[in-house]
Amino acid sequence: MTETKTSRRTSDMKFEEALAAMRGGDKVARAGWIQPDKWVRLVPARMDEREAGRVHASYFEFKQGDGSLVPWTLTHNGVLSEDWYVVE
Secondary structure, eight states, X not given: OOOOOOOOOSSOBOHHHHHHHHHTTOEEEETTOSSTTOEEEEEOOEEOSSSTTOEXXXXXXXXXXXXXXXXXXXXXXXXXXXXXXXXX
């Protein structure tokens, strides 16, 4: 697994802008997160090919500092923050 390097845009984003970036397939992170190499992405809804008609809802996936991926729940702090950036 290769490490993802992060870089900051010249201007920090509001969560609304970060969400638009995630809808476009980008991974995003916050400058306020202490550990490097963390990010969030939007996993889109999909049909389960093994079970006809079963739909898996979209969700946020978070890469933790140890590299593991877990579901992520947005908090009011994240919604109100303006230090989001796209991970390249």
